[in-house]
Amino acid sequence: MKSYSLGNLNEDDLNRLCRRPKLDFESVFSQVRPILNEVKEHGDRSVRKFTKEFDGVDPNPVAVTPEHFNSDLDVKQQRAIDLAMKNVHRFHREQTQPGLEVETVPGIKCMQTTRPIERVGLYIPGGTAPLPSTAIMLGVPALTAGCKTIILATPPDKDGNIPTSIAYIAKKIGVEKIVRAGGAQAIAAMAYGTDSVPKVDKILGPGNQYVTAAKMLLQNSDAMISIDLPAGPSEVLVIADSKANPEFVAVDLLSQAEHGPDSQVVLAALNGFDVETMTQALESQLKKLPRASTARKALENSFILQVETMEQAISFSNRYAPEHLILNCDEASSYTDLIQNAGSVFLGAWTPESLGDYASGTNHTLPTYGYARMFSGVNLQSFQKSITFQQATPEGLKHLGPTVEILAGIEGLEAHGKAVSLRLQALKKVEG
């Protein structure tokens, strides 16, 4: 891993370090666009065609009910999934916003309330291993929010089946249909709807660059969908002070690096942290790792930043805006107020990122690529929208009406003012 000392870096250097590997949006868009258009036009037929081409299987029908799949897990795995689901449910249930009611002026009541988004599509990436954790992280909040129609899409295996663990979770959350496809074609099927795939209002979930590009293009299209967030490669920033155990830091860096060759791993090391022992631990742990070659590639893009103080480390982290931030330091929770931009934060020596990836209760679908500056991770509100209400009494209208008439006058919108004046006149008449 490259190493820099904060004191030797200028503003430009810092910005360069914070820049992620350049994504060529336009070139991926141009590869994905024809797939979206074909699925829009030909529906299931195109989804089957592309799935045959990319995944070597022809799912027919494309979408089936969860009952179609085996969901028998061994007891240990079932218990682990059940506990993770319970924790995620607990934490997301507490995010329920109570209805709001405010009397802004006497006789004018303003309210805000939330409603579930009716139909949601959840994308669970496939690839080298099943990702039941993502099914939990998207499915549980969808169920908690009260979404009526939950569709789940994930790439099938050569027999058209999906992983047992995902089928188990899908049944538990009441998924209506499972789309046996991945990639841009799966996203398009849920966005436009096909004969077998119900159309959804919002699509959530991580995925490779084709999946992300499909979501981004479709949110700007006549499919009329929204998306959770633009997801890029996963990343972690670890802040380690002199008391941090080098073995723990090494394994936390590796547990990010093993995600993919494009993962970003950053270590901000305070004075006194034993970088040398950490580097040795990293090397010896790497040797035993099944995904060592993946992790090694990720580490090539990664770096260590030497800093003097926790404040400097967090200030750099706020600039970088990491998806995951680990504070492996003394009194970690005393620094939370300083953290401005991050997806999810892991406090102290005993809180590895994998706790949150799987089971603590927080969501693991988080903003990457610096998007933590303006996006939240997936949460209960990702599956809801809010509606405002207002109600005026005659007294309220008399109180606030003249203000509205003046403002409508400034904007030259006469009927807007008239909607008040006509009512005020009617009230005057009644009151004689």
Next chain:
Amino acid sequence: MKSYSLGNLNEDDLNRLCRRPKLDFESVFSQVRPILNEVKEHGDRSVRKFTKEFDGVDPNPVAVTPEHFNSDLDVKQQRAIDLAMKNVHRFHREQTQPGLEVETVPGIKCMQTTRPIERVGLYIPGGTAPLPSTAIMLGVPALTAGCKTIILATPPDKDGNIPTSIAYIAKKIGVEKIVRAGGAQAIAAMAYGTDSVPKVDKILGPGNQYVTAAKMLLQNSDAMISIDLPAGPSEVLVIADSKANPEFVAVDLLSQAEHGPDSQVVLAALNGFDVETMTQALESQLKKLPRASTARKALENSFILQVETMEQAISFSNRYAPEHLILNCDEASSYTDLIQNAGSVFLGAWTPESLGDYASGTNHTLPTYGYARMFSGVNLQSFQKSITFQQATPEGLKHLGPTVEILAGIEGLEAHGKAVSLRLQALKKVEG
């Protein structure tokens, strides 16, 4: 206005009625793309060029501080604006989410907290009249949320000035720079940043199709911004029962229709509502309206739907998902639970839409075009993101760790499991 009877319509008819005029996204995108690219490359120089071309004025420098402009209002206007700002502040302040802390299992604490988005850009459309109300609706929540850098863009007049009312509001909310430009060039300047315009993280605000297209394209670009929502032409759905005053209904329809020729106006009339008197009132009010020709054009695309019950009316409204919904009926507040998809709702005879447009306290930047199915209107959270935190005690890790090890095993992510195992081993050692 065309008129339909719900009983005579089938599913296809209903869907057709709910469909808004087709927006040709792709053709607007292709007009806007070159503007965005030019501003990205040449900054202020291009913004000036396009502003000269489209607005007939060369703003130099493009962005200036609010002090640059006259903001002396007459006392009446100032008081009206102050009261509107106060109400909007009151309602949005109450949307502040208290931090969340949940112990999901003993020793595992999960937290969620919000942070302001640091730099936001607010777009205030120009055109036929100043729109101070939009400056209030975007500026007040930005200030309430604690955004550090607030940039406001609005088209200048021929002398490079902006409306006094907007300058007044900009000073009150502490706007850092006012971008004297409108259209796609203004959006691009805020998204990429220029010599005079600070780069922002999120862009909010309504606008014409070029502004909306620019926001949509830039949210998918290397500018790394997010947007509030895709905004289309304004719309209202009025539900009127037999007790509704036809004059009130007529003026409410007109106050939507006068917005623009592409405004959508829908009346769901219950049995007994006097449609004939309403139609006559509409005609006679129209004659006196300065923006009559605009309103008349909007009414051409609009329709009346005859329904039997409130439930039918609201069910249609949920399918239509209107930006504004007026329940001009008896016991209006008893129907709120049925409403699933709407931007903002106006309850009862004494609550015209213009109350919420200007001063009740709710936000008027709302989802149009059916996007109320999955988008909220602008609210305090539009200017914030949330961060999650978690902290495990050694006991918490011992409790939840084995679950994480099993789940990491299913996914084949060994280092994820190891991040737990190494720590559990260390704990065992210490405890001997």
